[in-house]
Amino acid sequence: MSDRLIDTRALEAALAEFARERDWDRFHNPRNLLLALTGEVGELAEIFQWKTDAEAEGVMGTNEAEHVRQEVADVLLYLVRIAMVLGIDIDAAVRNKIAMNARKYPPLRDTGDQT
Amino acid sequence: MSDRLIDTRALEAALAEFARERDWDRFHNPRNLLLALTGEVGELAEIFQWKTDAEAEGVMGTNEAEHVRQEVADVLLYLVRIAMVLGIDIDAAVRNKIAMNARKYPPLRDTGDQT
Amino acid sequence: MSDRLIDTRALEAALAEFARERDWDRFHNPRNLLLALTGEVGELAEIFQWKTDAEAEGVMGTNEAEHVRQEVADVLLYLVRIAMVLGIDIDAAVRNKIAMNARKYPPLRDTGDQT
Amino acid sequence: MSDRLIDTRALEAALAEFARERDWDRFHNPRNLLLALTGEVGELAEIFQWKTDAEAEGVMGTNEAEHVRQEVADVLLYLVRIAMVLGIDIDAAVRNKIAMNARKYPPLRDTGDQT
Numbered sequence A, B, C, D: 001m002s003d004r005l006i007d008t009r010a011l012e013a014a015l016a017e018f019a020r021e022r023d024w025d026r027f028h029n030p031r032n033l034l035l036a037l038t039g040e041v042g043e044l045a046e047i048f049q050w051k052t053d054a055e056a057e058g059v060m061g062t063n064e065a066e067h068v069r070q071e072v073a074d075v076l077l078y079l080v081r082i083a084m085v086l087g088i089d090i091d092a093a094v095r096n097k098i099a100m101n102a103r104k105y106p107p108l109r110d111t112g113d114q115t
Helices: A009-022 A031-049 A051-056 A065-086 A090-104 B009-021 B030-048 B051-056 B067-086 B088-105 C011-019 C030-048 C053-057 C065-086 C090-105 D011-024 D032-047 D053-057 D065-086 D089-103
Strands: none
Touching: A009 A065, A009 B088, A031 A065, A031 B030, A031 B051, A031 C030, A031 D032, A051 B030, A065 A090, A065 B067, A065 B088, A090 B009, A090 B067, A090 D011, B009 B067, B009 D011, B030 B067, B030 C011, B030 C030, B030 D032, B067 B088, C011 C065, C011 D089, C030 D032, C030 D053, C053 D032, C065 C090, C065 D065, C090 D011, C090 D065, D011 D065, D065 D089
């Protein structure tokens, strides 16, 4: 689809198989996954909690970079699982929300080329 | 790439343009975006806070379905922005984390087809 | 004060001294403490993430009880620090919010003693 | 008790009555309250999400001060409810955690008064 913004189909298939191979579907209900998502967002926040903005912006040049990548991935994985168990089409939801945001927050007028 | 699990390239391009058109890049530093992510996870959690597991599993059949889709999208959008400002390759991070999880949690032995 | 609902004065004094003795005041600004609070809420959520409601209600009878107590304390300590650095009177804020909630959500009418 | 650091007894009594008068005890199980806590932390985070550290530190001098007080109170109220439904002695938990932290992070040596 030419207007697809995000493609999670291969990831969803991989996560479905991953859960099935471990008999984890019985744990992956919406409230459990929301608590797990909260936990992973907390782990990501902890990496940044005592950093200045400058330190935070430079974190990927430090030995914490791999930790940041792992926590970002963990948040994403649980979010995709939530969408999966709820039957949400992630790409459609994202495109719709961006369209809503664009109506709510119109672009600044470009006044730079008025000649 | 045949082994890509998630493709966020079009979304990242759209979000970059969206921020640029509104002069929002100055707000989108890692700590700000983390607080925004926390806010959106909170909004998603609030939809489910007084629901039983059965009610949570059935939420997409109710008039709250659109609200759930919007909050899932909001969490995703801020997470992708965090990855963008940190320069994280989301697909690589996800594939690496799944490989780590697979080593940490091996699949159950399938004893069902021993004949 | 007879209508005080919560008294955090001794705790605030102890936390002020604790931070001063470790030169931590320079880290304890509102945004940092909010990220730390998010982190601790995440740790508390993780304890419960794969539990049923029945398991969650029985957690204090298991060997996870001490962990739960510690995470509840951690969330409280960061929340009190946030109030401290912002100069919020916790008891006044709590009493005011309960009064607001009472107006928003009136008690159910008690129809049981109509004789 | 002379070594009590926080006294939540009157608040716990008030919250117990508040829930009882509205028949809310059936909703106030640990996982629900954790999702509600996550929601309130999110609302608090949203107030600060686009602020610089300087703006965050000055927020109580702005017209957002009352909003901040209300969200801090909301986080505290749900946290106390979590402790209540789990049967946690908040003061004991807090005193124990501070003692643990003191062992883990010893005070800096005071080298200022060496004469």
